[in-house]
Amino acid sequence: xxxxxxxxxxxxxxxxxxxxDRKPIRAVDGVSFKVHRGEIVGLVGESGSGKxxxxxxxxxxTEMTAGDVIIDGxxxxxxxxxDMKKLHSEVAVVFQDPASNxxxxxxxxSSIMRPMILxxxxxxxxxxxxxEVMDMVKMDRQYLExxxxxxxxxxxxxxxIARALALQPKLMILDEPTSALxxxxxxxxxxxxxxxxxxxxxxxxxxxxxxxVIRYISDRIAVMYLGKLVEFGPAEEIAxxxxxxxxxxxxxxxxxxxxxxxxxxxxxxxxxxGSLVKxxxxxxxxxxxxxxxxxxxxxxxxxxxxxxGRIVFCHHPLIDVSAPAGTKDVAV
Amino acid sequence: MKKxxxxxxxxxxESLRMCLHNVxxxxxxxxxxxxxxxxVFAPQIAHYSYSxxxxxxxxxxxxxxxxxxxxxxxxxxxxxxxxxxxxxxxxAALGASIQLILGVTIGLVCGYYxxxxxxxxxxxxxxxxxxxxxxLALAVVTILGKGLTNVVIAISIVSWASFARPIRAxxxxxxxxxxxxxxKAYGENGxxxxxxxxxxNIIPSIIVMTSMTLPETILSTTTLSFLGLGxxxxxxxxxxxxxxGMEYITRAPWLSIFPGIALVYTTIxxxxxxxxxxxxxxxxxxxx
Amino acid sequence: MQELKSKPESKPAASExxxxxxxxxxxxxxxxxxxxxxxxxxxxxxVHDGYLSAVNHVNMTIRKGEIFAVVGESGxxxxxxxxxxxxxxxxxxxxxxxxxxxxxxxxxxxxxxxIEKVRGRQIGMIFQNPLDSLNPVYxxxxxxxxxxxxxxPDKAAAKKKTVSLFRDVRLPDAELRAESYPHELSGxxxxxxxxxxxxxxTPELLIADEPTTALDVTIEAQILDILKRLxxxxxxxxxxxxxxxxxxAEIADRIGVMYAGEMVETGDxxxxxxxxxxxxxxxxxxxxxxxxxxxxxxxxxxxxVPRITDDKPCxxxxxxxxxxxxxxxxxxxxxxxxxxxxxxxCFEAEGAESVKVNG
Numbered sequence: 001x002x003x004x005x006x007x008x009x010x011x012x013x014x015x016x017x018x019x020x021d022r023k024p025i026r027a028v029d030g031v032s033f034k035v036h037r038g039e040i041v042g043l044v045g046e047s048g049s050g051k052x053x054x055x056x057x058x059x060x061x062t063e064m065t066a067g068d069v070i071i072d073g074x075x076x077x078x079x080x081x082x083d084m085k086k087l088h089s090e091v092a093v094v095f096q097d098p099a100s101n102x103x104x105x106x107x108x109x110s111s112i113m114r115p116m117i118l119x120x121x122x123x124x125x126x127x128x129x130x131x132e133v134m135d136m137v138k139m140d141r142q143y144l145e146x147x148x149x150x151x152x153x154x155x156x157x158x159x160x161i162a163r164a165l166a167l168q169p170k171l172m173i174l175d176e177p178t179s180a181l182x183x184x185x186x187x188x189x190x191x192x193x194x195x196x197x198x199x200x201x202x203x204x205x206x207x208x209x210x211x212x213v214i215r216y217i218s219d220r221i222a223v224m225y226l227g228k229l230v231e232f233g234p235a236e237e238i239a240x241x242x243x244x245x246x247x248x249x250x251x252x253x254x255x256x257x258x259x260x261x262x263x264x265x266x267x268x269x270x271x272x273x274g275s276l277v278k279x280x281x282x283x284x285x286x287x288x289x290x291x292x293x294x295x296x297x298x299x300x301x302x303x304x305x306x307x308x309g310r311i312v313f314c315h316h317p318l319i320d321v322s323a324p325a326g327t328k329d330v331a332v
Numbered sequence: 333m334k335k336x337x338x339x340x341x342x343x344x345x346e347s348l349r350m351c352l353h354n355v356x357x358x359x360x361x362x363x364x365x366x367x368x369x370x371x372v373f374a375p376q377i378a379h380y381s382y383s384x385x386x387x388x389x390x391x392x393x394x395x396x397x398x399x400x401x402x403x404x405x406x407x408x409x410x411x412x413x414x415x416x417x418x419x420x421x422x423x424a425a426l427g428a429s430i431q432l433i434l435g436v437t438i439g440l441v442c443g444y445y446x447x448x449x450x451x452x453x454x455x456x457x458x459x460x461x462x463x464x465x466x467x468l469a470l471a472v473v474t475i476l477g478k479g480l481t482n483v484v485i486a487i488s489i490v491s492w493a494s495f496a497r498p499i500r501a502x503x504x505x506x507x508x509x510x511x512x513x514x515x516k517a518y519g520e521n522g523x524x525x526x527x528x529x530x531x532x533n534i535i536p537s538i539i540v541m542t543s544m545t546l547p548e549t550i551l552s553t554t555t556l557s558f559l560g561l562g563x564x565x566x567x568x569x570x571x572x573x574x575x576x577g578m579e580y581i582t583r584a585p586w587l588s589i590f591p592g593i594a595l596v597y598t599t600i601x602x603x604x605x606x607x608x609x610x611x612x613x614x615x616x617x618x619x620x
Numbered sequence: 621m622q623e624l625k626s627k628p629e630s631k632p633a634a635s636e637x638x639x640x641x642x643x644x645x646x647x648x649x650x651x652x653x654x655x656x657x658x659x660x661x662x663x664x665x666x667v668h669d670g671y672l673s674a675v676n677h678v679n680m681t682i683r684k685g686e687i688f689a690v691v692g693e694s695g696x697x698x699x700x701x702x703x704x705x706x707x708x709x710x711x712x713x714x715x716x717x718x719x720x721x722x723x724x725x726x727x728x729x730x731x732x733x734x735i736e737k738v739r740g741r742q743i744g745m746i747f748q749n750p751l752d753s754l755n756p757v758y759x760x761x762x763x764x765x766x767x768x769x770x771x772x773p774d775k776a777a778a779k780k781k782t783v784s785l786f787r788d789v790r791l792p793d794a795e796l797r798a799e800s801y802p803h804e805l806s807g808x809x810x811x812x813x814x815x816x817x818x819x820x821x822t823p824e825l826l827i828a829d830e831p832t833t834a835l836d837v838t839i840e841a842q843i844l845d846i847l848k849r850l851x852x853x854x855x856x857x858x859x860x861x862x863x864x865x866x867x868x869a870e871i872a873d874r875i876g877v878m879y880a881g882e883m884v885e886t887g888d889x890x891x892x893x894x895x896x897x898x899x900x901x902x903x904x905x906x907x908x909x910x911x912x913x914x915x916x917x918x919x920x921x922x923x924x925v926p927r928i929t930d931d932k933p934c935x936x937x938x939x940x941x942x943x944x945x946x947x948x949x950x951x952x953x954x955x956x957x958x959x960x961x962x963x964x965x966c967f968e969a970e971g972a973e974s975v976k977v978n979g
Contacts (some may be wrong), residue, residue, distance in 0.1 A: 046836040059517045088519035095510035103511045105532035111511075115518040152924060163514075182693035182863065187907035187918035194913055209837060212866070216909030216918075236912055253841035255866015257908055259889045262870065268845060269838045270792075 001171055001203045002035040002058065007067035009053050027053040029227040030067070033311075035171075040197065040204040042218030042235065044211065044250065050227040051207045055173050058205070059093055060084070072170055089119050092164035096176035098156035102148040102163075109144040112163045119167060126166075133162040137192060154185035161192065165200075174206045178213060190217060211254035215239045220309070223247045226284040233310030243310065243317040246285050283315065291316040347536075350612045357608025363601030371417040378411035383566035391584045401586040403576070407566070409586060413594050415568035420550050420598050423484050427549035428542050430488035435495020436538060440526045442496065443503025450500070457493040465490045466555065473561050480553070480569065483562040487552045495541055502534045536613035543606035547599035554595060570595045655857050656682040656705070656743075656825055659719040663700055663881075666713035673928045674700045676881040676936075677718070679955070682825065682857050687847070689860040689868040689889070692878035693904075695925050698861050701878075702827050705859075706743055707735050722825070740767065744818030748830040750810035754802040760813045761786075761798025767820045785816040789846050808839035815846060819854070826850070827859045832867065844871050865908055869893060874961070877901045880925050880936040887962030897964040899941050935966070943968055 008031075010024035028050040035041045043051045056062045058069055060076065069076040072090055074083045095101050102111045109130055116126035134141050137158040148156060157177065164172055177193070178186040194217065197204060208214050214221060218235040223244065231244040242248040249269040256262070269288050282297040283289070289296070293315070301313045351357050370377060385405045392402040400409035442450040460468065465487075472486035503526075506512060512529050520529070556562050557571025565572065570591040577588030663675035675697040682688045690698045703709050705720055705727065720727040727738065739745075747753055755763060761782050768778040786794035789812040802810060811831060818826055828847065832840035848871050850856050860872060868875050868889065876886040877898065885898040896902045906919035923940040935941070938948035945967070953965045 046838055056513075059513075061513055061516055085519060088517065091517070093514055093517050095514065097510055100510040101514065103515075103529055103532070105535075114515070118518055118520060160514075167518075183865070183904055184693060184907050184921040187909070188920045190909060191917045191920060194917065211837060212909045216911065216913055250838060253837045255837070255840075255864060256869050257865060257905075257910055259869045259872075259893050268841050270790075270842070 001037040003070040005032050005068040007031045008065045010065045026227050031229045033232050038201050039219040042214035042221045043207045045224035049224040089167040090170045092169035093173045094160045094177050098153040101160040104148050133165045137162045171203045176208050231312050243312040243319045244314045245289050354608040356604045360601050360604030374414045378414045380408040380411045382412045382415040382568040400590040412568040413590050416570045419569045423553045424546045427484045427488050431492045434492035439496040439499025443500040444526050460493045480563045483556045506530045540610045547602040653683045654681050655684050657721040661718035664715040670929045678883045685855040686873040687858045689872035689875040696878040697881040698878050741821050743825045744823035745827040746814045748833050750814045764817045767817050789816045825857045829861045885964045891962050898966045900937050
């Protein structure tokens with residue numbers, strides 16, 4: 001459904017008057033992974049890991065620096081006008097902040113109808129469809145008449161999802177869809193998203209920093225650190241038995257939901273995520289990693305495939321690498 | 333939860349209700365409506381044509397027949413002042429329209445596209461701000477030639493920047509809002525994003541800014557008319573009346589006093605209206 | 621507050637904690653152990669159609685050296701309670717009744733000067749967004765020094781203490797960081813500076829209002845670690861206000877669950893996680909995503925938090941409660957003690973084993 005191949009996005013810092021070398025900020029640097037049709041892939045990472053930038057590239061909101069993005073067989077880099085139009089209707093998005101997701105000056109109905117009008121759906125049909133998608137997200141149709149400021153955060157987020165569904169998308173990008181919501185509302189939205197995915201066979205790319213949410217909702221998880229993909233694989237595997245030291249620390253930091261687990265052994269990260277500007281040659285996680293050795297600083301780790309669909313970028317993965325043969329050579 | 337029926341009641345109707353409770357707004361509104369009524373019914377109110385010479389004796393002090401007195405050519409000052417409202421309102425309307433169109437378009441384009449477009453226009457804006465407005469307007473009038481319309485155009489060219497700046501800033505902050513990004517992701521083009529998504533959200537600010545620039549435009553035009561660049565006699569322009577009145581200020585102060593009062597009345601009316609609107613429409617002051 | 625006599629808990633609440641746990645706390649004697657005690661605290665905001673009940677008859681006790689977490693969803697009044705303790709609510713249109721006892725003294729009777737002496741020195745507070753709490757034009761070290769100089773006018777010592785405090789909160793390169801301006805620090809570092817600033821005056825109680833909500837999980841874990849160590853080394857009591865059950869499970873000793881301005885359940889953290897009594901607490905815990913979707917959908921709570929302007933007796937959760945009976949809409953449930961300080965306000969939870977506290 002979605003395939004990223006060596007995706008890069010560099011931003012340029014406004015250089016000073018006398019600085020000749022303007023260092024690019026490598027927000028996303030050579031990320032490759034595939035999202036299959038009908039699955040939910042979670043993308044996690046700290047702030048500054050490039051996960052939102054990645055989403056913006058997929059949505060066509062910003063141009064990539066290098067690499068390929070292939071959505072449903074269309075190469076984003078070589079897409080024609082016709083292709084772009086198709087993509088706009090096939091890829092939908094829901095952002096984090098319920099309050100700014102809808103145009104405050106438009107009724108809910110016109111907000112939902114707008115994407116359809118844009119894609120040449122006749123007005124009457126669009127109106128009918130607006131009612132249908134409201135039913136799908138379990139909102140009363142009377143709210144079609146209201147303005148965003150009259151609704152609660154949970155209701156707004158439902159409407160944002162309704163609008164996303166209006167054009168019958170195939171891929172939905174959900175950027176922190178529940179971060180701004182209360183626990184009970186979050187549960188409603190997560191259930192709704194899962195129900196919709198089941199009934200409409202949607203593909204989701206969910207971006208969030210909430211590890212419990214991502215573990216709950218995802219089939220596979222991609223972990224990013226400072227613009228790089230560090231680990232990618234089945235959700236439970238990654239949550240229970242992470243291979244990359246960063247993933248391990250991330251999972252250890254996840255809030256526990258049982259005080260009995262308090263004494264558990266955990267590996268907390270020290271320091272902040274480093275800067276994207278000052279990046280050395282080697283592994284980007286070096287400064288915070290316990291297993292860091294000389295060659296980690298010099299050499300970027302290569303992809304190690306663990307066979308069970310798990311990919312790790314590390315010189316010293318935490319789990320036994322006995323499964324696939326030959327990976328040892330790559331790692332050392 | 334009780335089911336509330338959400339009819340098409342919008343933020344607008346709420347604003348309207350708040351406006352009606354705002355003293356500044358109401359006083360300003362009444363003042364401006366009275367000016368508009370006077371302008372519309374000027375022929376009915378005035379006894380004489382504003383340009384009719386010898387309507388009475390020269391330089392008569394205010395009396396029952398000539399409530400505001402007469403001028404050096406025997407024209408009725410009352411009639412001139414009444415007809416002057418038409419000029420003032422025309423100036424306000426024309427000036428505001430030009431400034432709105434220039435300021436809003438440029439502000440939106442700069443704020444939305446950023447980069448070199450923004451650099452170029454910001455430079456121009458900065459430039460117009462560096463030169464004193466009146467002097468720049470004088471220069472423009474010299475190029476365009478004298479005349480009321482040219483004066484208004486000159487003033488608008490000088491002051492559109494005060495529109496463009498805040499609109500640019502607001503556009504920049506709205507540009508990255510989720511609903512704009514979502515629209516972009518659906519394939520909306522820049523024009524649609526600017527005018528359909530962003531513009532409606534800055535209309536309250538535009539209304540406030542417009543009502544604030546109206547009196548400024550009237551005053552600046554009056555100034556240039558006073559300097560003899562605007563209307564020519566026998567126009568009932570207040571600025572012209574003031575400048576002519578200066579010659580007779582000791583002998584016949586009514587020549588300048590009454591047009592002066594009319595000018596102050598109109599500008600205060602617009603100012604109050606603007607302040608009232610700002611109180612109501614400014615999102616910082618407004619509680620949900 | 622006397623106008624609300626009908627409420628069951630308007631009796632002197634001293635008896636409320638009569639059945640204190642036999643743990644380490646009661647060994648030192650219950651009375652002296654109480655650092656902060658809220659008695660029947662009610663806060664009403666004046667709105668255009670009457671009074672909005674933001675907090676209603678809240679009772680809670682924070683003991684010395686414990687972390688008490690106030691948990692609840694947005695709009696449940698948890699921040700209002702915290703702000704009322706240091707009188708940070710707008711005076712206008714706010715009506716506060718009840719007692720705020722800090723070491724036996726009622727803070728609500730203090731005048732502005734007296735309360736200023738309590739702020740910072742005895743009760744410190746940190747907020748969700750540390751950038752708003754730091755002055756952007758001064759170096760962070762200077763700001764912490766200023767706080768120290770308020771009590772002790774020795775400049776050199778203040779400087780030294782600042783650095784050692786920065787080390788205490790595990791700020792990397794403490795000396796160097798003291799020279800930084802707030803904008804040069806990351807969110808996690810700023811929150812550390814705030815904690816250091818609060819610690820500089822060694823308050824007995826630290827109120828932390830959503831201290832990690834704006835931070836990444838990894839940083840959140842670090843901050844929690846610091847708070848935990850504070851409690852252990854300085855014996856500071858912490859009132860942790862949060863909507864995140866994860867934080868609660870991680871560091872709290874006791875918790876209070878708030879709903880629509882009322883404290884619906886309080887008790888020991890282990891007890892409440894193991895055996896929640898109030899339907900709201902139960903539902904809230906089941907609404908948290910754990911493990912994987914393969915284990916089924918999450919439990920949800922239908923409806924919305926009511927906006928309460930009238931003082932009709934009823935259970936405020938009744939309209940969303942799956943097990944609400946008619947009685948719940950007509951009477952306010954009393955606080956029931958299940959022993960061990962586990963108090964719950966619910967008719968359903970009233971079992972045979974329970975002892976009614978009052979009402």
